[in-house]
Amino acid sequence: xxxxQYGVMLTIFGGGLTLIALGIIVAAIYIMMAFQPKP
Amino acid sequence: xxxxxxxxxxxxVFGGILSFGWQNVVMxxxxxxxxxxxxxxxxxxxxxxxxxxxxxxxxxxxxxLMGDEGILRALYNAGIATELFPCLLFVGxxxxxxxxxxxxxxxxxLLGGAGQFGIYMTLLLALLLGFDRLEALSVGIIGAxxxxxxxxxxxxxxxxxxxxxxxxxxxxxALVPIIQPPVMRLLTTKKERVMVMSYANLKPVSRTIKILxxxxxxxxxxxxxxxxxPLMGMLMFGNLIREAGVVERLVKTAENELSSLxxxxxxxxxxxxxxxxxxxxxxxxxxYGLGLVAIVGDTAAGIMMAKxxxxxxxxxxxxxxxxxxxSAFPMAARVVHKVGSEENKQNYLLMHAMGVNTGxxxxxxxxxxxxxxxxxxxx
Numbered sequence: 001x002x003x004x005q006y007g008v009m010l011t012i013f014g015g016g017l018t019l020i021a022l023g024i025i026v027a028a029i030y031i032m033m034a035f036q037p038k039p
Numbered sequence: 040x041x042x043x044x045x046x047x048x049x050x051x052v053f054g055g056i057l058s059f060g061w062q063n064v065v066m067x068x069x070x071x072x073x074x075x076x077x078x079x080x081x082x083x084x085x086x087x088x089x090x091x092x093x094x095x096x097x098x099x100x101x102x103x104l105m106g107d108e109g110i111l112r113a114l115y116n117a118g119i120a121t122e123l124f125p126c127l128l129f130v131g132x133x134x135x136x137x138x139x140x141x142x143x144x145x146x147x148x149l150l151g152g153a154g155q156f157g158i159y160m161t162l163l164l165a166l167l168l169g170f171d172r173l174e175a176l177s178v179g180i181i182g183a184x185x186x187x188x189x190x191x192x193x194x195x196x197x198x199x200x201x202x203x204x205x206x207x208x209x210x211x212x213a214l215v216p217i218i219q220p221p222v223m224r225l226l227t228t229k230k231e232r233v234m235v236m237s238y239a240n241l242k243p244v245s246r247t248i249k250i251l252x253x254x255x256x257x258x259x260x261x262x263x264x265x266x267x268x269p270l271m272g273m274l275m276f277g278n279l280i281r282e283a284g285v286v287e288r289l290v291k292t293a294e295n296e297l298s299s300l301x302x303x304x305x306x307x308x309x310x311x312x313x314x315x316x317x318x319x320x321x322x323x324x325x326x327y328g329l330g331l332v333a334i335v336g337d338t339a340a341g342i343m344m345a346k347x348x349x350x351x352x353x354x355x356x357x358x359x360x361x362x363x364x365x366s367a368f369p370m371a372a373r374v375v376h377k378v379g380s381e382e383n384k385q386n387y388l389l390m391h392a393m394g395v396n397t398g399x400x401x402x403x404x405x406x407x408x409x410x411x412x413x414x415x416x417x418x
Contacts, residue, residue: 002166003166003171003175004163004166005167006172006417007162007163007166007172007175008133008163009417010159010162010254010410010413010414010417011159011162011163013413014158014159014406014410014413015155015156015159015406017263017409017413018152018155018262018402018405018406018409019149019152020151021151021259021260021263021264021405021409022148022152022401022402022405023149024259025148025255025256025259025260025401025412026145026146026148027253028147028259029142029145029148029252029255029411030145032251032255033142033145033242033244033248036244036247036248036335037245037247038247038300
């Protein structure tokens with residue numbers, strides 16, 4: 001694998017996984033907020 | 040015998056002067072410049088002052104400070120080689136961070152993710168410019184705009200670039216108020232910039248949620264990217280002790296004494312890596328150029344992400360707050376608020392921008408953790 005191919009793979013997988021992980025966290029926050037006791 | 044003793048004596052007394060090369064002189068000037076920026080211009084003085092002085096110390100010849108038994112070597116081995124210092128600093132950062140504005144409006148966390156785009160853009164550019172894979176990764180992490188993360192990643196992959204990358208990361212963080220506004224004005228229309236964001240629809244956040252949040256983030260992110268456990272774990276631990284409300288002493292220590300102590304040692308040891316023979320290369324100049332590209336890329340990506348979200352969301356976001364998706368907390372949030380209020384005095388974007396900014400903190404650590412995991416997987 002060339003260095004650029006390595007960089008592109010890292011960008012696609014790294015960027016994609018970061019957004020997916022953040023999406024999961026966002027969903028988890030919405031769920032927690034929906035069930036939160038009244039402050 | 041007398042001549043041998045005399046030459047020995049002269050070497051001991053005048054050896055420092057005789058060993059002085061042009062690299063030493065240039066690095067003393069650079070150390071002086073960092074001190075000037077820190078003391079006179081007030082640019083990130085907490086880090087740039089110890090870094091500047093460390094650079095001066097290490098470039099005075101024959102001191103042995105970074106020798107096998109040197110005191111700076113001892114500090115370096117204890118805190119940088121082990122990655123301990125950046126992790127401990129994250130405890131303090133977590134203790135100082137209020138994720139309340141983010142929890143009130145969770146979708147803005149995605150802007151924190153977009154704010155990491157500069158990492159990958161810079162990584163690719165660095166590869167094009169001839170850096171090798173690990174060097175390009177370390178240079179790209181400047182785009183996280185997060186000092187401890189940059190130090191953590193760089194000390195793992197390319198410790199010889201620790202000096203220039205740390206100085207670049209902290210210098211650009213200090214220059215955020217200068218770098219970001221032109222990018223923000225270029226990528227937004229007047230109509231977008233004056234958009235008022237209300238606080239009426241934001242949900243109040245209970246103490247229970249604020250306690251559960253760091254635990255939840257720790258579990259989710261470490262399952263996805265276990266290599267990021269030291270960073271994310273320490274950040275969220277710091278936040279948990281803050282939100283728990285039952286260990287006030289620990290919170291005060293983390294916010295003050297711990298953060299200050301680690302910052303002191305961290306800066307000095309980073310400065311100690313700035314030996315002229317290693318620092319004064321073309322690569323160092325390129326790192327500074329790429330660092331600027333990273334911050335501009337982050338800012339642009341955050342703003343564009345906000346515009347994209349406006350296409351799908353009923354409740355619109357002022358695209359300016361996307362620029363706070365970088366991890367320079369709270370500087371980026373204040374810059375966004377300032378630009379927004381310059382366009383429309385009725386607009387108070389600060390709390391929205393703070394939410395995005397704290398999201399950027401999570402985004403940067405997450406992006407670095409995932410990058411570490413992928414590098415291991417792709418070996």
